[in-house]
Structure formats: C-alpha cells, structure tokens
Amino acid sequence: MHDTVSLSELDIFCRSALAAVGADDATVDAATRAMMHASELGVDSHGVRLLPHYLSALQGGRLNRNPNLRVVGGFGAVEVLDADHAHGAVGAYHGMQRACELARQYGLGAVAVRNNSHFGAGGAYALDAARRGFVGLAFCNSDSFVRLHEGAERFHGTNPIAAAVPVPQGEPWLLDMATSAIPYNRVLLYRSLGIELPPGVASDGQGIDTADAQAADMLAPLGGEFGFKGAALAGLAEILSAVLTGMRLSFDIPPMAGPDLASPRLLGCFVMALNPEAFLDRAAFDAGMRRYLDRLRGSLARQGGRVMAPGDREWSVAAERRAKGVTLDPATAQAFAAFAADHGLTAPIG
C-alpha cells in the first residue's frame, strides 16, 4: 500500500464512484472537478475527503442525481438559476459559466442559484471564471457555526467569500476565505492533536473565547477584537447567497452531516463575473496585475516571514501534488476502500 495517490487516480476514482451511485454525467463531472480543485490546491477539508459524504447524500436523496437545471428569473445581466437540488458544484459551475457569458455580453454578470447544495470550495468557481479571463466572485452561506461579534450562539455559517483574477503568464490571483477566524476543521484537528487554539478564534457555549479545542463550541468571526468586520462580511455573503436567492438563512439550514440525508437543504449561492475588457484594454489590465504582483512578491518580509500573493501557497502545493500525488487521511482511504469493495471498483491505493 502506497502512501500517496496521484491526482489522476483520484480523479478517476471520484468519477467511477459518483457514476456507481447513479449520478448523471454533469454531476459526475462538476462534483469531481470541485473536489479535485480542493485536493490539488491543498484545501483538504473540501477535497476528496468529501466524496463519501456526497455519495451518501446522492444515495439518500438529499442530492438529485439527475437534476434538471432551469433559468427561473432575472433580467439583463442577472440570471436566477434553479439547480433542482443538484450537487452544489453543478449549480455553482453552471452559474459561473452563465455569469461569464453575461459578462461577455454586458461587462459583468451575476447569477443567483436556488435549490443548490454544499458547493465545496468557493475558489473552484471563482477560479473557473479567471481561467476564462474574467474576475470571478463566489459567495455561499452554510449551517450555523460562527458566533456574532460579542454573540453567544452559532449564527452565521462559515460563509465563504472567494475571488479570482486572471494574471498573464501565471496562475490567477486567488482568494478563498471563510469569514470565520478559522475553519471548524481546524478545531477538530487541534482537538485530535491535543494542542491549544490560537487566541480569539473559538468560543465556549457562552461565547467566551477559549484556547481549549475540547471546549470550543462555536467559531469566532474573522477579526478578533474587531470581529464585527468578520461578522459583517459573513452577513454580506448571507445576504447575497440566501436573501437574494430566497433560500435558507444559515440558522435554518440543517447540519451538513445529517442525520437527514434524504431532504434537500435548500441552499443558495451567488456568483459574479466581471470582464476586465469592459473597463480597460486587456494589455493595460495585464500590465496592472503584473506590476501589482511583482511588487507584492518582491516586498520586504519580516524576519522569518514570507510575503505571498493570495493563492501563492495553494499554487505551490498544487505543483508539489501534481508531481508527487496526495496523501489520503486514514479515514478517507478506508472509506474509499470500503466503497470500492461494495461496488466492484478499484480504490486509488496501490
């Protein structure tokens, strides 16, 4: 048994497993691309680790294996897409493709996606727009996990904001951030490692900051003492992806993990694309990005530190993983092996 699995082996296994539970071609493709985006760039919380969960949700009926996406509203440069309870990547990729088409036609475009589900890493969709030459933005809300500033209950989800910008002769500028101080998976990791959390990132059941990962009951919004900023950014994601789509607010969304894997979760998401060429000519835009990034990457770091552009860390992980593959965590490797055995597939472990 090898320690690492190549990206292409993982990709093939995702596709085989999704097809094995009856997902249609569009679902197989979108869900695989979204997970592989995250696994390639090192966002393991949203990578192939999620495959077993998605398979259960497709089998359970929460996710529609053969969704019929329909345009149900919008006008001009806005479109409202009903994703028919598809896997979240189906609605989000399709929405971003339409947003780019609208941006080509109108300079910018926005798509509100209704009846979607967990879309994984928002960066996947923002990046998809950047690969097409557009500035891409993606927002989503999710079940409550994060307290408000000075709050004592889980209110917002980790409500991500993702943005990507095309860069000439280089990988896109890429931001994909939770609006919480840290992701909940970090709490789980620190719990299992038995180490203390950084200050100001998680709270106990009364909303009081705690460094004890065991006692952490909710996440803090980004910003520490200035957590009203993180909470407001979460609110912006909430308004765009839930209020403008008419979908569920974070506190109404049932937990991702279940137990109910049969009922659609009625999530919305919001994607937007801007065409740089509507603002200035491509050469001037490219030169501006180039100059900005060259100067950024060449700027002074503090002792022992390193300055990076958003996405640089991820592109560096991606280069390594393209060359050397990915190490699966034990629980995921085990779940893959069990699913493969049940369905007559070959698990991606040598």
Next chain:
Amino acid sequence: MHDTVSLSELDIFCRSALAAVGADDATVDAATRAMMHASELGVDSHGVRLLPHYLSALQGGRLNRNPNLRVVGGFGAVEVLDADHAHGAVGAYHGMQRACELARQYGLGAVAVRNNSHFGAGGAYALDAARRGFVGLAFCNSDSFVRLHEGAERFHGTNPIAAAVPVPQGEPWLLDMATSAIPYNRVLLYRSLGIELPPGVASDGQGIDTADAQAADMLAPLGGEFGFKGAALAGLAEILSAVLTGMRLSFDIPPMAGPDLASPRLLGCFVMALNPEAFLDRAAFDAGMRRYLDRLRGSLARQGGRVMAPGDREWSVAAERRAKGVTLDPATAQAFAAFAADHGLTAPIG
C-alpha cells in the same frame, strides 16, 4: 462658545467654506454630503474634520474646483467615468448614481471612476445606493499604510470595502470597513492618550507587532494570525479600484497630507449596484432582510456584550447627533474659526 454644533450648522458651514474657495455647486454638494454622512454617523475620522484639508487641496490645485466629468469607456452594464480630478465624493456619488441607473436597466451595474481623489467614507456611496433601493458596494485604495501578512513595509492602503442593503421600514444594513486591523487614526489617538494598542493591530518598522503606539510604524491587515485574509481583501479593493480603473496602486500614491497639494493624486474607485428585483420580487427580498435582521438582533449575546447588525452602532450615534449635535475636536474648531475669519464667514460655534 457652545460645546456642540448642530448637524445643519455644520452642513451650512461646509457649503459656505467650499463655495468660498471657488468649488462649483456639484463639488460643494458632494463633498458636504460625504463629510456630513461621516459626521452624522460618528465616523469622525472622515467627517468635517477633513474640511480644512479639502479646502487646502482645492486651493492648492490637487482638486479641480470645476471638474468636467465624462464617460470615457465601458459597455453594457459597465461604465468608466473620468472624474477630471474632482473631489473624490463628486466622482463616487456620480459613479454610484450611474451604477444604480445601470442596475435598473440591467439588474446590476458597475462604474470604474478614474482621476478621482480621496472619497472619504465609502459607506456614503454604498448607502446612497441603498437609499435608492439597491444593494450598493464601494471600494477604494489609498496611500500605503498597511503591511502584508508577514510583511515589513507599508504596502496596501487601508483600502476600504463598503456595502449597504436596503431594509424595509428601517435604516439600511451598512458595512464600511478598512481592510486593516484598525484605522491609522486609532494609532494617533492611542498615542495621544498614552495607552497601549490591542494586540496584533500595528507593527514597528521591521514588521514586528507592537502594542506601543509610539513605535507603531505601519498597520496590520485585518485578521491577526490570519492576516492573509485581510491582506487579500485589501488586494481585492486594490484590483477593483486601481487595476480595473488604470489608476495608481497604493504604493504609488503620494501621501494624502502633502506636502504636494498641487498635483492630482490619480486615485481610482469602484462602485457597484445590484437591483434586488432582478433576483426576486421586492416583497420576498424585504421579508428575507427583515427575518435575517430580526433574528440577528434577537440572538444571544455573551455576558456584558451586545449583538448588533452592521450599521446599528452608526444609526444609534446618528439619532443622538440629530438631536444633540456634534462636538468638534479642538483642532477642527480652531481651523474652522480661522478659515471663517479669513473669508468673512460665520464659524459654526455659538
């Protein structure tokens, strides 16, 4: 001499003073509205305190007293506006008005403003959109003051992000945040008070965090240990307001305070409006905002804390100031009195 000045007295004085240095009607109106927005809502760093500075910049020639705004590019729902080196509020208010008109026509609209200048509080323009029934977003960059994550030099400006959302029967949801941990004015205040800064908000000349306001040489990006998020948000503001407009990057912008008050600073800004009715009907949008805000304001606070929606603190200050007026800081009161004496005006102090 009274301690406080009414908002209407302040408004009148701003208008008289701006007119006295030869600013045209559009400049008088826009600059006054922007300052009064900030003074009314308690954002004193961007309120009438800036009037003496703006008067000097108008007299010095940095700001054009009779700007001729022109549409110089764009297509579809995008417009590129050349503000002809106007006071920043002129370009930003005009840009947002156009963005709202585009949003009425296309569902959303974006305006890139070129050859603008310091626009004050970004919330003024986002709020202007919300008052017209649109979701408003405003971004700007500014001269370098904020280090990168792990950086040791001033790189980004405090690059604000502002957003406002209309709320039925209530004041708009309003976010107006610097992407730095704190504003630089806070450092100056703590310096004069001789008290320690909160942890992780400012750094010395080597980029090392310091609580000593005297030693603080640059601001930290929002997020503390997760400052890469704040730096990336600053980058998003930079890309939208400088790269997409073809204007100066933060590190190329000369200091706001001068000494050169004769040369235009070549700032850009970026404003956007979304029409909720392009996404869903107004009643459903209103109900969604209502439910979100009611639940937010009624949610549990931690002991001694208080949960508020973005803008609630500002609206509460505004109510008080509408009733009781504003206390001017001594330097501003003195500058007003001196300008009034020089120009035969009545300073707004009893």
